[in-house]
Amino acid sequence: VLGIGGTTSGLSSSGRALAIAMAAAESAGASVRVFGGNQIAELPWYSPNGTDRVALARELVQAVRDADAVVLAAAGYHGTLAGAFKNALDYLEDLRGDPRPYLSGRAVGCIAVSSGWQAAVTTLTALRGVAHALRGWPTPLGAAINSAGVVFAPDGRCVDEHARGQLEQIGGEVVAFARLQRAGAPVVR
Ligand SMILES: Cc1cc2nc3c(=O)[nH]c(=O)nc-3n(C[C@H](O)[C@H](O)[C@H](O)COP(=O)(O)O)c2cc1C
Numbered sequence: 001v002l003g004i005g006g007t008t009s010g011l012s013s014s015g016r017a018l019a020i021a022m023a024a025a026e027s028a029g030a031s032v033r034v035f036g037g038n039q040i041a042e043l044p045w046y047s048p049n050g051t052d053r054v055a056l057a058r059e060l061v062q063a064v065r066d067a068d069a070v071v072l073a074a075a076g077y078h079g080t081l082a083g084a085f086k087n088a089l090d091y092l093e094d095l096r097g098d099p100r101p102y103l104s105g106r107a108v109g110c111i112a113v114s115s116g117w118q119a120a121v122t123t124l125t126a127l128r129g130v131a132h133a134l135r136g137w138p139t140p141l142g143a144a145i146n147s148a149g150v151v152f153a154p155d156g157r158c159v160d161e162h163a164r165g166q167l168e169q170i171g172g173e174v175v176a177f178a179r180l181q182r183a184g185a186p187v188v189r
Helices: 013-027 037-042 055-066 083-095 117-133 161-182
Strands: 002-005 033-035 069-077 107-114 143-146
Touching: 002 013, 002 037, 002 055, 002 083, 013 033, 013 069, 013 107, 013 143, 013 161, 033 055, 037 055, 037 083, 055 083, 069 083, 069 117, 069 161, 107 117, 107 161, 117 143, 143 161
Parallel strands: 002 033, 002 069, 069 107, 107 143
Antiparallel strands: none
16 A cells, blocks of 8 residues: 655644554555655656656656555645645656556545645545546545644644544555455456
């Protein structure tokens, strides 16, 4: 399971939310990998004409290619996905010619974190729209987290039981879907 998300802010709440979902995926038996906020911020602006991608961009695209499921955790900026995060997702265009293009056949856990409910919900909706455009399968549960409340302790623990339960469920749901796909159910593309 590949997690993509977080920002460069010191105690990135979207990064923490992602970490909780990924820990749950790992507990459910998945091997996990995270492409985090610092890596996202290092990516050059995606160019549709580019053929010569930097190593980090190639790494991201290959990690998505290798993944059986992904979890996307976006900070909400001005009511939608933070620009740097969306830029990272733009690189998934490089998977268009793959036998399993974009996010086909893969569960996509969607997590949006904003300092208000309105942007958390609109960002989650935008994230699900992106997952659908990339032919992914957003999990039944998505998480809209309001970081204005006390959600995370300084050590990264999620102290909001309801939010934690949602994040853990998303981690479990992507693994469950990946297992179904592997278990010989027809691979849905
Ligand atoms: C440029 C910018 C725009 C933001 N826009 C919104 C917004 O429209 N609504 C909102 O509730 N929070 C907004 N926020 C707050 C972030 O969504 C919030 O701090 C979130 O926790 C950031 O995620 P992070 O902790 O992973 O960096 C904005 C923050 C920044 C830096």
